[in-house]
Structures are given as structure tokens and as C-alpha cells.
Amino acid sequence: MSAIGALEKTQLTAAQLKELLDRGEKIVLLDVRNEEEYRRWPIESRHPVRMLNIPYYQFVETPDSAVAQVPRDAPVVAVCAKGGSSAWVVEEILLPRGYRAANLEGGMQAWGRFYQPRLVPEAEPVFRIWQLERPARGCLHYLVAYGPQHREAIVIDPPRHLEAILQLVDAHQLKITHILDTHAHADHISGGVALAQKTGAPYYLHPYDGIHPIDVLPATIPYEMTKDGQTFILGQARLQVLHIPGHTLGNTALYLEGNGKRFLFSGDSIFIYSIARPDLGGRGEAWSPLHYRSLFERLLRLPDDTIVLPGHFSQPGEARSDGLFAATLAELKQRNPDLQPRSQSEFVQYMLSSLPEFPKQYIEIKRVNIGLLQPSEDYADELEFGKNVCALADAYRA
Amino acid sequence: MSAEPIDVKQELDVRGAKCPIPIIKARQEINRLQVGEVLRVVATDPGSVNDFKGWAQTAKNIELVRQEETTDSSGQRLFIHYLRRLA
Numbered sequence: 001m002s003a004i005g006a007l008e009k010t011q012l013t014a015a016q017l018k019e020l021l022d023r024g025e026k027i028v029l030l031d032v033r034n035e036e037e038y039r040r041w042p043i044e045s046r047h048p049v050r051m052l053n054i055p056y057y058q059f060v061e062t063p064d065s066a067v068a069q070v071p072r073d074a075p076v077v078a079v080c081a082k083g084g085s086s087a088w089v090v091e092e093i094l095l096p097r098g099y100r101a102a103n104l105e106g107g108m109q110a111w112g113r114f115y116q117p118r119l120v121p122e123a124e125p126v127f128r129i130w131q132l133e134r135p136a137r138g139c140l141h142y143l144v145a146y147g148p149q150h151r152e153a154i155v156i157d158p159p160r161h162l163e164a165i166l167q168l169v170d171a172h173q174l175k176i177t178h179i180l181d182t183h184a185h186a187d188h189i190s191g192g193v194a195l196a197q198k199t200g201a202p203y204y205l206h207p208y209d210g211i212h213p214i215d216v217l218p219a220t221i222p223y224e225m226t227k228d229g230q231t232f233i234l235g236q237a238r239l240q241v242l243h244i245p246g247h248t249l250g251n252t253a254l255y256l257e258g259n260g261k262r263f264l265f266s267g268d269s270i271f272i273y274s275i276a277r278p279d280l281g282g283r284g285e286a287w288s289p290l291h292y293r294s295l296f297e298r299l300l301r302l303p304d305d306t307i308v309l310p311g312h313f314s315q316p317g318e319a320r321s322d323g324l325f326a327a328t329l330a331e332l333k334q335r336n337p338d339l340q341p342r343s344q345s346e347f348v349q350y351m352l353s354s355l356p357e358f359p360k361q362y363i364e365i366k367r368v369n370i371g372l373l374q375p376s377e378d379y380a381d382e383l384e385f386g387k388n389v390c391a392l393a394d395a396y397r398a
Numbered sequence: 399m400s401a402e403p404i405d406v407k408q409e410l411d412v413r414g415a416k417c418p419i420p421i422i423k424a425r426q427e428i429n430r431l432q433v434g435e436v437l438r439v440v441a442t443d444p445g446s447v448n449d450f451k452g453w454a455q456t457a458k459n460i461e462l463v464r465q466e467e468t469t470d471s472s473g474q475r476l477f478i479h480y481l482r483r484l485a
Contacts, residue, residue, distance in 0.1 A: 034452035037445070056418050057453035060425055081445045084416040382444060 010090055012077055012102045014114035018135060020077070021045040022323060028071055030078045030101075032056040032086050033108070041386040043079060043111060043136070046316035050074070056085035059093050067093055076101040083107035109381060112136040115164035117143075118323055122307055126259045127237060128172075131309060131324055132164055138313050138388045139188050140325055142265055143168055144256065147235040154178040154234065155201075156254060156265050157311055158191040160380065165195065176201040178232060181369075182267025182311060183251040184209035184219075186280045186362035187388040189380055190369045193221045206243060209250030212370060213281035214363050219370035226252060234258070244269055244298055246291025247276035247390075253299060255306075262306040264329070270299060271310045272318040272327055274395035275338040279355055280362055288348040296347075300339065304330035312388050314395035338392060354392040361385075404463060404480050407435035413442045413476070420446050421453055424481065428460060431483045436463060439479040450479045459485040 012020075020027055024047035031038050031053045038053040050071070058066040070076060076099055078086035087103040094101035104111065114136065120129040128145040142156040143165060153174040155165055158181070169176060176199045181192050184205060196203035202224045210219040228243035237258025244251050247268045254265040268276035275295060278288045306329045313325045320326060333339055342350060361383045367373040368383070375383060389396065410427050412420040420441050427437050439450070447465055454462035463480040470476055 033445075034448045036448050036452070055449075055452050055456070057421050057449065058456055060418065060421055061453070061457050080417065082416055085418040088418045088422075378444070 010095065010102050011087075011105045013105055014110045015116070017043075017077060017104055017111070018114065018116060021047065021049060024048075026050075026074045028052060028074050028076045030054065030070060030076050030086075030089070032059070032078055032080045032089050037081065037108075041108065041136075043108075044316050044387075046319055056080060056089055059089050063093055067097060070094070070099065072099065074100075077104055078102070079104045079111075080107045082109050108136070112381065112384060113161050115141070115159060115161065116323075117164070117168055120263075120307070120309070120324060120326060121322075122326075123261065123263065126261050127234075127256070129263065129309070130168060131326070132159065133313075133323070133325070134159060134188075135316065136387070137188060137384065140309070140311055140313065141165070142309060143174075144234070144239075145172065145174055146237055146258075151175060152177050152235070154180065154232070154239065155192075155195060156180050157182055157185070157267065158195045160189040160191050160384070162191045162195055162198065165191070166198075177234075178202060178204065180204040180226065180254060181209075182253060182265065183248045184366055184369050185268075186366050186369075187312075187359075187390050188384055189365060189375075193223070193371070196222070206241075206250030206252050208245070209248050210370060212366055212372060213249070213283065215367065215372065217372060219372075221369075221371035228252075237261075242298060244294035246278055246287055246294045248281055249287070249290075251276075251294070255302065262303055264299065264302060264306050264308045265311075266299065266308050267311040268390050269295060270308055270332060270336070270339065271312055271314065271391050271395065272308075272325055272332070273336060274314055274391035275336070276312075276390055277355055277392055278351055279358065280390070284352055284355065285348075288351050289344055291351070292344045292347045295339070300329065300333065302329060304328065304333075308332060312390050314388075314391045337394065351392065354394060356389045356391075356393040356396060359386070359389060401464065401466075404436055404438075406438040406480070407431055408437045410437060410439045413440055413474075415441070416443060417445060417449060421449060424450075424479075425457075428481060428483050433483050433485060435483055437481045437483075439481065441477045441479065442474060444475065444477065446477050446479065450481070454481065459483055 080086035117130045123129040130143040132141040145153040207225040230241040232239040256263040461482040466478040
């Protein structure tokens with residue numbers, strides 16, 4: 001069913017909502033969660049969209065004055081945490097009053113588990129690269145198919161919800177040969193270890209990120225260690241590990257080169273409009289100079305036509321018109337404000353004065369990612385509440 | 399840490415229920431109470447903590463007296479809300 005057709009129904013999937021948002025359809029997003037949850041984690045779109053927050057308990061208490069605030073000139077999509085309250089608002093309040101209204105099935109939980117794969121056209125025909133966008137959280141994950149018929153594949157920064165990867169693997173009959181995390185993530189739970197157990201492919205991490213920076217405790221997960229300069233031969237292509245400490249001590253970027261095509265999976269280093277913050281390990285001042293050297297003396301010296309595929313976006317508007325979050329190094333040197341020329345001391349001062357809030361669950365997520373903690377599914381959802389804040393503060397200002 | 403005991407008139411068990419059920423049922427129970435009496439709601443949805451806070455601010459005749467978090471014998475997290483009818 002198309003997303004437009006779906007608006008005639010009273011239930012909308014996360015995929016259908018994403019399609020409506022990407023097309024810039026005129027809808028009203030009615031978020032019925034409490035103000036705190038709405039403020040911390042609203043749905044975002046790269047097109048202007050009308051957003052309204054009226055908590056569902058206002059519809060319980062004073063339905064008439066609550067509903068009077070909801071516009072009638074466009075279809076309403078109601079959203080809540082898990083889809084129950086918004087379904088109630090649609091069915092008991094809006095539809096009986098003649099509104100065109102649909103409920104986001106599964107609410108923010110379903111939105112948070114939705115991934116959209118897009119092929120990177122520049123990679124063809126040498127590789128097939130899928131960028132998996134997790135719109136709710138601003139996370140980007142990658143599947144790179146290589147070899148004669150593109151039947152073998154590596155996974156970079158695998159997401160917690162493996163189905164997103166496994167669906168592509170099944171549809172394209174791929175065999176996963178390597179799984180790599182660019183670093184131990186603080187903002188989301190990695191699917192790396194679970195995917196390795198499922199597929200038998202080795203899981204790689206830089207050993208400096210195998211120690212929790214706050215707890216100073218070693219990882220209990222099984223992993224193979226990456227090191228600077230290590231090269232994986234992928235058919236005709238080479239994938240090189242670049243150790244770029246700064247965001248974390250074991251931070252890496254992955255440089256893919258083959259038949260004249262160059263891609264940098266930059267993980268949490270260079271983003272489209274920003275760069276990764278240096279303070280999530282609790283050592284912002286000590287790590288900022290490392291970050292400077294990794295960015296300016298290492299990554300920016302790669303060939304200008306290298307296409308950067310980052311680990312995050314901060315705003316949906318960073319996407320190209322085809323929806324991909326990608327740009328050449330030359331473009332980013334021009335338009336990324338954080339990559340403008342600065343001395344090391346200017347850069348350090350600039351970064352340390354540009355730090356967004358430090359979400360306290362990020363310490364816990366790192367514990368999960370190196371095996372110090374096994375969360376329940378509910379607790380994992382709670383830890384992954386909200387959009388990532390891995391970039392510098394300006395990236396999140398509208 | 400010990401908290402002041404609260405004189406509870408009515409209990410509402412909404413364990414396992416997702417929103418909006420806890421608040422819809424709590425509203426029905428509150429309506430049956432006399433002014434000044436307290437309803438104790440036992441929920442398992444972590445989202446109920448902020449929802450009961452917001453609801454009590456919105457609703458004219460409800461005071462949120464206290465919220466507690468505990469775990470039952472099976473390790474299930476419980477969120478307990480005490481609500482007083484004000485008018």
C-alpha cells in the first residue's frame with residue numbers, strides 16, 4: 001500500500017510515515033506524549049511539517065478544548081510512545097468528530113526501530129553500498145557488498161536491530177565476511193556481537209575502545225582487534241583501518257578504495273555539518289588535541305574526491321535530495337563549519353565551548369557495548385531514547 | 399529511606415496495561431473518591447511516571463502526592479503513584 005493510500009486507513013506504519021515526510025506531504029503530526037518526552041524526542045523531517053504536542057491526558061480531561069487546538073485542514077497523524085494512547089485519541093476523539101486521522105502504529109517505539117536502506121549510486125558498479133538511515137535517532141549504518149556478483153559483504157557500525165541488516169542479506173543473497181564497529185558507541189547499542197554470533201563472521205573493534213573510559217574496566221565481549229593501517233582485501237578493493245583517536249581513544253575510520261573509487265566511513269569523526277564531540281569519555285580537554293590531529297592532519301589529507309559516509313546526522317536537512325547523507329571531502333572542507341582552518345589551540349577552545357549536554361545514559365550504553373551489562377529489551381529502548389548528541393552543539397540548533 | 403505513610407483509600411492495579419489505560423482507569427477511580435481521599439496506582443509502564451505528573455498538572459482536582467519505584471519478587475519494575483482528589 002502506498003503511503004498516500006495509507007492515509008485513508010487509520011493505522012500508519014513507520015515506513016509509511018517516513019515516506020509521507022520525505023515527500024513533504026501536508027500533514028499534521030499530533031504528538032500526544034507528555035511534554036517532557038516530546039521535547040526530548042520529537043519526530044523530525046527534512047521538510048517543514050506542522051507539529052503539535054497535546055498530551056493524551058488532556059483529551060481525557062477536557063476533550064473539547066483539547067480537540068479545538070487540532071487543525072482540520074490536513075490529515076492528522078497521531079503519535080505516542082507505543083501507539084496505544086494515540087490510537088485512543090484517533091478512534092475515540094478525532095474520527096468521531098469528523099477528522100481525517102491515522103495512528104502511527106507502535107508509536108515512537110516502532111519509529112525508533114525503523115531503518116531505511118538506500119543505495120549509494122557512486123559506489124556502482126565496483127561495490128554496492130547501502131546506507132541504513134535510522135531516522136528517529138540520526139544513526140547511519142552500512143552494508144558494503146563486494147566481490148564478483150557482489151555476494152560478499154561487510155557490515156560497518158551494525159545497528160541493535162539486526163533484522164534491518166538481515167533483510168538485505170536475505171534479499172540479495174549476501175554472505176557477511178566481516179563486521180566492524182568504528183568505535184565503541186555511546187549513543188546506541190551495537191548489534192556487532194549478536195550479528196557475529198548469528199553469521200559466524202568476525203567482529204572487530206579497536207582495543208583502546210575495549211576499555212570502558214569511565215569505569216576503566218575491560219570488555220567481556222569476544223572481538224578481534226583492529227589496528228592502524230590494517231587492510232582488509234575485499235575482492236578488487238581494499239578497506240584500510242585509520243586509527244583516529246579523539247572522539248574515543250580507539251576511534252577509527254574505514255577507508256575503502258577500489259577501481260578509482262574512494263569512500264571514507266567516517267564513523268564519529270567528520271559529519272556532514274559538524275564533527276564528533278571529544279568529551280563522551282570524560283576527558284574532553286585531554287582528547288581534543290588528539291581529535292584535532294586526527295581530523296586535520298589525517299582525514300582531511302585524504303584525496304578531495306573521497307566520499308564521506310558518516311555515522312550520524314544531527315538534522316534530517318543534512319541529507320542530499322536523494323535522501324543520502326554523503327558528501328565529498330572537498331565539499332565538506334567548503335561548507336562544514338567545524339572543518340574550517342583553525343590552529344590546534346583555537347580548535348580545542350572552540351570545541352570545548354561547543355559541547356551539548358552529556359546524556360547520562362551514554363555511560364551505560366558503553367557498558368552494554370563492551371559486555372559489562374546485558375539490558376532487557378525495555379531497558380535497551382529506554383537507553384536509546386532520543387536523538388544522538390554525538391556532534392558539537394551547533395549541529396542541533398534549528 | 400523511609401517516607402511518610404500515606405492513608406490510601408483505594409488501590410488500582412494496572413500492571414501490564416499500556417497507556418492510556420492507567421490514566422483512564424485512574425480518572426474513573428478518582429471520580430468515585432471523596433474529596434481528600436487518596437488513590438494508589440500500581441503500574442509497570444515506565445512512561446507512567448511522566449504521564450501521571452503531567453496529568454496531575456493538567457487536571458483541576460488531582461494532587462500527585464508521591465511517586466515511588468520498586469521491584470516485585472520476580473524483578474519486574476513497579477511504578478506507584480499516589481493521587482489525592484482535591485475537589
